Amino acid sequence: MRVKYFILFIFLIAACGVERQYEDYRLQTTGDLILNQTNHKHGYGKGQCFMCHNVSNIHKVNTINAPNFDLAIPLVQQSGLSSCSGCHGTNGVP
């Protein structure tokens, strides 16, 4: 019985550790915003952005002082997935 509680406790601690925060890919310049095979190795060619990027964790901090940053949240809210290419290029999706 005790062991069960101990295991539960470990899972609770672990869950706290993986709480989602805002996404930070240490972008260097606004050039990084246009996705290509080099800067987007793991997502290039895939159109379902929200499979990997949580909409509430992106566009939180303007780390590179991008001039279009303020438009990102309203445009994503308005047009969803079809807004992304306007600022991030086609991502290799036809």
Ligand code: HEC
């Ligand atoms: C299969 C998962 C996956 C999908 C689908 C995906 N991404 Fe990503 N994305 C990543 C990962 C992982 C990174 C971190 C860079 C890397 O390792 O490829 C990233 C990084 C980024 C970055 C930061 C780019 C940089 O220069 O570091 C942007 C912007 C981005 N993704 C936008 C998008 C958009 C827009 C889409 C949909 C068209 C998309 N992603 C689809 C996994 C994904």
Ligand code: HEC
């Ligand atoms: C109006 C332009 C604009 C639109 C539209 C836009 N983005 Fe972004 N996005 C940005 C900018 C600017 C940044 C850089 C933020 C920073 O400095 O880290 C960014 C950064 C990102 C990042 C890296 C994490 C971050 O917050 O820095 C991801 C992932 C991303 N965008 C995904 C998307 C997806 C998915 C869509 C479509 C649903 C989308 N973006 C639509 C401008 C845009």
